[in-house]
Amino acid sequence: MLKARNVLITFVLTYLSIMIVAIFIEAGKMENVADDVNMSVRAASKMALRQAQSVDDAWSTDNGLTMSGANQVQLDIKYADGNNYVSDNMMEYICGTGSDGQIYEKLFNTQDFFDWVENVGCIPTQTYRNVWDDAFNGKEYVELPKIANMGLNFFEPSTYADSDFWRALQSRTYQFNNMFDRQNPVVFPNMLNNYDFYSTYNMTTAKKTSKVGGSYTGLTPSYYVTPSNLNLTYVNEELVSVLFLNNLDLIQRAKFDGELESYTGIPKGSLTSTQDAVIDSTTVKDRYVNNGRWAFEKGLLGTQKSGLRAYINDVSREYRANDSLKRYSNVDVEYKVIDMYDSSNDDILISLYGMKASELKANDTQIDTYTYYETGNYVKPDHRYVIVALCTFKVDICVPYTMPTMRDWAMIFNNENGVNYVDLKRTDNESGMRYEYTTMFAVQ
């Protein structure tokens, strides 16, 4: 004869057993999801940094030419547009313009770039004073900030006397000396028109003409000189942010167990791992991107003050809340200039290049101009400076519980009614998890 008490105890014990088993199974699944998130964010961020650099000399939408040859170059981006993925010219899409000059302006005529120039853009490059000063006949080298070469026509001249390079250098002496003087920095005027940016630097033009690589019949090969061309690490946060989220979107899409060509989001507050709910027509498009196991908040497509497009989401909104420039970015970048030949930087160098300072110096084939011209011998300099960018990528992710018991408990104890995903609390009381990944980056 079963007593009511025994039946009750049996039920309770059974439920507790189920809970314990569910917790272990859930933990195992979470570990797999964590691996997945980790790999996806790492791949998306790594490629975004590479993409941002690779477009520097190849964003032309019409007759862009690279130094390597007279090939028309166009970089495409695939992004979600309504219900489908479409392919479009990348820089035109992100910058909202097809004009090369305007694209250049939007990427570099920004306060962010000027701050960068002031703080870390003064890594020197060595050149001869008789290049700088026409009246000087002796042998003496001068150090010029590398960034000063942005906009220079330094491949064009056959003789220094006629060169734009020489003229530009002479006229810019005062500007450069002051611009890179931290005690008396140049105040940049508000630049509204195209190419005003260059006139501030007294540069002749944004596009450079190249004679490298031989002649080009009927064409004048030209390219833009950018920090990347000059081996200077500059990460445009807004650009990288768009590329990062777009990459993550593509990775999610690839893992989605459904039609790859269709684009569907998931409604906030009712995350589910079942495909039927995912393709519900009531879903909020462009906001969350789900792969059936976890989702991230991509955000709504908008245009920033700088003219660059951005995915505006909770991370970027919070991150830029106090920014008067109204920038939206999921990426936070800090710069540091380090000496590649200083062994105290070995940890950073191994992370960046896989080599210690001593190994880097031994393998460095860059010629020290001064030593080379003075003595004719190749002697490695004692110091070599590189800019290292510490990039932090942030994204909000949501992971639904898979076990019914876990969902029930989340539903009961969560403040937000009907929410059944992993409900770690952030400071702003929003549900979901903020995932951060920090990596170092340097062009070399």
Next chain:
Amino acid sequence: MHKMIFFVFKTLLVTVLSMFLVDITMTMISVLRLNNELEATAKLMQQSIMEENYLTDDAREVYNCILNGGTPNIPGYAGDAYTGITHDDGNGNRVIGANGLTGEGIPTEEIDISVKDELNNEVTEPQMYGEFVTLSLDVTIEPSVFWFNGRFAADSMGRGWYQINLEKEYVVPCLRYVKKTD
């Protein structure tokens, strides 16, 4: 007397069932281990494909050695040979792991790697940014199992080989920008 007969048959039954259970368990452990190793390797392969827009020849060589054993035939490679998830047991047989009962590995075939585009063509060169390719890892194993055909005869029990095909597919996006010449 009848108790003795009952005891003998009961012991036989328990023994056979135990052997069956242990065999199944060992097979499952081997398959799970294989699955985990395939998953781990596949993650690395996906990363490689994302960054290069296809599986480069060198990467394919290395991953083939990780899966099937051997020394990568890459100029300049001075490392050791990989043991491989599948390997030769020394008798010309390709096996995975070792079976707990017999000490032999589970017979298998080589793990096939294939990367195909959306039109099901094998990918041998970088795809454009945003294209999707499918990475497939295909392996067929033949674990031995005890079977009982329900008749009480000399050939009613024995060991057989059950074929399991594990075909794992991953859709991977190409994330590297490749310059396109129009």
